[in-house]
Amino acid sequence: MKPSIILYKILPDDLLARLEQHFTVLPFNRLTSENRQDFLLALKQAQGLIGSGGQIDKSVLDCAPALKAVSTISVGYDNFDVQTMTERGIIMMHTPTVLTETVADTVMALILSTARRVVEVAEWAKSGQWKGSVGSELFGLDVHHKTIGILGMGRIGLALAQRAHGGFNMPVIYNDRQPNPEANSRFNARFCDLDTLLAESDFVCVSLPLTEQTHHLISDEQLAKMKPSAILINTGRGPVVDEAALIKALKQKRIYGAGLDVFEKEPLSADSELFRLPNVVALPHIGSATHETRYNMAACAVDNLITALTGKVTVNCVNPQVIK
Ligand SMILES: NC(=O)C1=CN([C@@H]2O[C@H](COP(=O)(O)OP(=O)(O)OC[C@H]3O[C@@H](n4cnc5c(N)ncnc54)[C@H](OP(=O)(O)O)[C@@H]3O)[C@@H](O)[C@H]2O)C=CC1
Numbered sequence: 001m002k003p004s005i006i007l008y009k010i011l012p013d014d015l016l017a018r019l020e021q022h023f024t025v026l027p028f029n030r031l032t033s034e035n036r037q038d039f040l041l042a043l044k045q046a047q048g049l050i051g052s053g054g055q056i057d058k059s060v061l062d063c064a065p066a067l068k069a070v071s072t073i074s075v076g077y078d079n080f081d082v083q084t085m086t087e088r089g090i091i092m093m094h095t096p097t098v099l100t101e102t103v104a105d106t107v108m109a110l111i112l113s114t115a116r117r118v119v120e121v122a123e124w125a126k127s128g129q130w131k132g133s134v135g136s137e138l139f140g141l142d143v144h145h146k147t148i149g150i151l152g153m154g155r156i157g158l159a160l161a162q163r164a165h166g167g168f169n170m171p172v173i174y175n176d177r178q179p180n181p182e183a184n185s186r187f188n189a190r191f192c193d194l195d196t197l198l199a200e201s202d203f204v205c206v207s208l209p210l211t212e213q214t215h216h217l218i219s220d221e222q223l224a225k226m227k228p229s230a231i232l233i234n235t236g237r238g239p240v241v242d243e244a245a246l247i248k249a250l251k252q253k254r255i256y257g258a259g260l261d262v263f264e265k266e267p268l269s270a271d272s273e274l275f276r277l278p279n280v281v282a283l284p285h286i287g288s289a290t291h292e293t294r295y296n297m298a299a300c301a302v303d304n305l306i307t308a309l310t311g312k313v314t315v316n317c318v319n320p321q322v323i324k
């Protein structure tokens with residue numbers, strides 16, 4: 001008999017078929033409060049879990065006595081209780097690398113659209129106000145040759161540094177837990193402490209995971225250290241930035257603007273002040289959302305689960321210590 005797995009995301013037909021070759025698939029389109037009881041019931045027999053979104057915490061894992069492997073269709077895994085999984089020998093897989101370049105493109109899109117006020121000015125033109133050449137009240141800021149500060153020089157940080165250095169002639173400074181020799185040698189990037197990064201950057205770009213150490217890493221004190229002409233970009237995770245502090249800084253024009261793809265609570269409420277501030281570009285968590293990349297992420301996650309349950313895991317594992 002094939003092992004049972006739960007799929008909680010809609011997959012392309014060919015990828016679903018690939019899963020069905022190996023497993024009996026118990027499908028849920030996504031996790032909702034309405035289907036939670038059915039999901040918990042199905043978990044009793046599931047050896048594998050694949051999908052994205054939702055909190056897979058201890059209360060969920062307690063309902064999954066047969067679980068051996070979990071495969072998230074994302075690189076971030078802050079919504080999983082990895083510690084409990086590791087204690088129970090459950091393998092946690094994720095999808096790094098396949099989305100790196102696409103997310104770095106999204107960061108550049110946010111940098112350009114906030115600095116050059118692309119969304120605001122396009123809306124202005126669309127509303128019929130374009131009667132002649134635009135005046136300085138609609139001018140933006142240059143991007144090229146400005147200093148980019150990258151917080152988290154990992155895979156995405158490095159791909160961002162490449163774009164900024166090679167494409168826009170931007171000096172690159174960065175903060176991480178340790179220097180990244182590749183960033184230094186390929187992009188002439190300079191490792192510095194957080195305070196220096198905040199004080200010197202024209203664009204502060206957050207590309208960090210959410211952890212206990214990074215939660216609210218950017219709050220009142222850090223925003224106060226940024227230049228009034230600087231822009232904050234967050235594509236890491238919403239709670240890395242204290243959203244109330246950010247809204248205050250933006251309203252008081254203590255920083256020039258913000259480009260955000262992630263928020264403390266998602267979906268961001270339609271009545272959030274962030275949607276009403278003209279100096280904010282707020283995207284609905286679309287960092288990796290292209291047809292090609294979302295397919296590649298799903299394919300990677302499917303292969304990850306098949307390997308974790310039927311083969312020998314060598315890559316994409318968050319807790320390799322559980323692999324025997
Ligand atoms: N908006 C979106 O759609 C997307 C968002 N993301 C987010 O981006 C994050 C980064 O992805 P990726 O680049 O692939 O991940 P990486 O792990 O390659 O990069 C993260 C970097 O941050 C560093 N870091 C971790 N904690 C700290 C800390 N406390 N202080 C300083 N540096 C720290 C890591 O160091 P170390 O290696 O030592 O841990 C690493 O160099 C993901 O975790 C996810 O949250 C990812 C994809 C899409």
Ligand SMILES: O=CC(=O)O
Pocket residue numbers: 073074075076077099287288
């Ligand atoms: O936020 C997206 C991810 O892949 O992580």
